[in-house]
Amino acid sequence: MTIKNRDSFLDNLAGQLGRKRNTKGVERPKWSINPQHRVLKDATQDELVEVLETQCKEIHTDFISTDKKGLADALEEFIDKYHGKSIVSAGGPRINEFGLAQLYEKMAADGKDIHLWDEEKGEENKVFAEHADIGITFSDITLAESGTVTLFNDKYNGRSISLLPQSYIAIIPKSTIVPRMTQATEKIHQQHQNGQLVSSCVSFVTGPSNSADIEMKLIVGVHGPVAASYVVVEDA
Amino acid sequence: MGIKISYKPYNERVKEGVDNSFMQQAVASAQGRFRSGRQNRADELGDWEDWRTLGEEIRTHTLQNIDYYLQELSENVVKRGGNVFFAETKEEANAYIQEVVRKKNAKKVVKSKSMVTEEIGMNEAIEAAGAEIVESDLGEWILQLDNDPPSHIVAPSIHKNKEQIQKTFAEKKGYTGTDKPEELGLFAREQLREEFLDADIGITGCNFAVAESGAVTFVTNEGNARMVTSLPDTQITVMGLERVVPTWEELDVLVSLLTRAAVGQKLTSYVTSITGTRLEGETDGPEEYHLVIVDNGRSKILGSEFQSALHCIRCAACINVCPVYRHVGGHAYGSIYPGPIGAVLTPLLDGYEDHKELPYASSLCGACTEVCPVKIPLHEQLIRHRQIIVEDEGMSPVSERIAMKGFAKWGASPAAYKMSAAAARPALKPFSRHETIKNGPGPLKDWTVNRDFPLPAKQTFRSWFQKR
DSSP: OOEESHHHHHHHHHHHTTSOOOOSOOOOOOOSOOGGGTTTTTOOHHHHHHHHHHHHHHTTEEEEEEETTTHHHHHHHHHHHTTOSEEEEOOSTHHHHTTHHHHHHHHHHTTOEEEEOOGGGTHHHHHHHHHOSEEEEEOSEEETTTTEEEEEEOSSSOTTTTTSSSEEEEEEEGGGEESSHHHHHHHHHHHHHTTOOOOSEEEEEOSSOEEOTTTTOOEEOSSSOSEEEEEEEEOO | OOSBOOOSOHHHHHHHHHHOHHHHHHHHHHHHHHHHHHHHHHHHHSOHHHHHHHHHHHHHHHHHTHHHHHHHHHHHHHHTTEEEEEESSHHHHHHHHHHHHHHTTOSEEEEOOOHHHHHTTHHHHHHHTTOEEEEOSHHHHHHHHHTOOOSSSSSTTTTOOHHHHHHHHHHHHOOOSOSOHHHHHHHHHHHHHHHHHHOSEEEEOOSEEETTTTEEEEEESSSHHHHHHHSOSEEEEEEETTOEESSHHHHHHHHHHHHHHHHSOSSOSEEEEEESSOOTTOOSSOSEEEEEEEOTTHHHHTTSTTGGGGGOOOOOHHHHHOHHHHHHOGGGGOBSSOHHHHHHHHHHHHOSTTTTTGGGSOOOOOHHHHHOTTOOOHHHHHHHHHHHHHHSTTTSOHHHHHHHHHHHHHHHOHHHHHHHHHHHHHHHGGGEETTEESSOOTTHHHHHTTSOEEOOOSSOHHHHHHHO
16 A cells, blocks of 8 residues: 655645645635535425435336335335346345345245355355346435435445346335435545444445437446336335 | 547638538537536526535635645545555656556456546557556447547547447447447447456546545446446546545535536436445455546646636536537547637646637637536636737737737728728628628638628718717
8 A cells, every 4th residue: 555756746736826735734614505405404204205206207217115014025026027037135134124034035945046245255246246137235325306325335235236237126214215415425424534434335326327428319228237126115 | 649639720620520510410419408407407406506606615625725635535545455646747647557557467457438547648558558448438438449539528429420330339349230329338238248347457537536535436327437446356546636525525515516517417327436445345346446646737727827727527518508619519629628628728738839729719608607517717717818828929820910910000000090991891892792791802701601791881980970
């Protein structure tokens, strides 16, 4: 781990600004205006779910809202829709909390190829994800305004799960829904201030991948998933 | 390639643009979509001006303290297992990247779309180090196959139509499908998936780096930057020195401004922030990470009257409203940075000598300034460029210098002025029809090629005024 050429480079910048280098003591000012806090400021949790559902139409994403009991059915519905035979899912404690472990066992018994992301399995995780039909993860923070799931990628939730398979399903615990990106970045900022390690990869994912590089025509599904769906689960 | 994309003279580049009716149509329609997308998103927020004010405040503070924030950033990247290289020139940046390529004995490097890597000519440097370089953004991949420079900073292949793209895929990659965009996109997906899996090194640009924690953020729709940062074991991020924000909270504001101003989306499909190397237990993401921070002429702008040009977040909103860009297209600017921001930045980064016409590629209508999400006074900076070019006689075109000197003498002599004002109408009469000149003589020709010129009035203003 090295830093090269820093002093001459930064001394030059300070010189251009007509002063000596500032190596400490620079404070972020209090900004004169903060419009980001006004967005959906007084919305209830149910209203945020509605905003999210409406936004899903704009981002070509299927949406369903259910409770813990209905989660298995909802997932099966999307898995059928995407013709899912092989499925890679994030691991971790929430698998049991939301009763997914049983669902996956049942599916495996029905002949589906299920892979839980597991640090012990190393490279095999990526290889499976690359050929999988569907990737499933939980959302850590969900942004109603833009229809975005925020993933703190880690040893349970590999970056590839929401990226390499043909289709992607995000399970959204209702309590994770916030108005917009502002609340997510505030939380990350706070975590950092509290000395917690920020995730090596924070992915804000908004629907399937797309491109408009050919004659400005929308192509849904370029490098990432071709289809995406969100399942909101009551978890209060 | 570098910042300069053509050795043809400006007039020739403009003529090529003006004569390319497909390109003009494509650009006009793209501009229309981008503009209405941006406008809808701004209207929906209802307080867009407040957002712009905040954006400007954040950028101003950050650039005023850029040395501090870059130091903080570099320390945090190292804390998370990365290496940081500060490159004053493009040569230094490329040499460092080549060293990584050689040390890793890399055969294939895959990259996502990045203007700064275009600016420093990184692709050629990597090839010179013995590795293959693959562009993975759909638009950039098309251009790479065709060996064509980008003409827009957000939609690089905006000047090409689907038939041309089909032909390129067929010739270069054996494509046999139709010219449907979906089918072309699917073909690119399949071809590029193999490249991602095969690559030894992944390289990205950087939309914003977060000083407080060492994260670098990529704003994309296709997901190629996620591929590049998830699959290869070694990664390099190349960023212009101005591309930093103090904390995650400012990242929110600038990303929100960028996606709305650039493509009219509340957020793009992927906004991805990666920090250093993968952590223990993680199986994707890099095990070796390098951040290359590039000056390449930027520091000269710092502390100058053009400092706010460094506030640019590369959204291209100014390009999308520019009437001149609409007519001449991106390639006419001869720079990888076209449009109003390109006309401001290119002479600053690469000198006036090769780019002195660019500040004149503007009608000064001010639409660019009005849409800029961080309030850069673009058209005022273009006027200032013109003043500098004219003040420094050596830079302005010879014909303009002679004309200006002649005008000064002529205008200073009342007799000469009076005589020529009275002579203008009879002299031009033979070229006119219905009081209008459609094909003027001499210097007037450049004007009348594009628009009509009115025949001078029968009575001069002075004589009208005297007889009044």
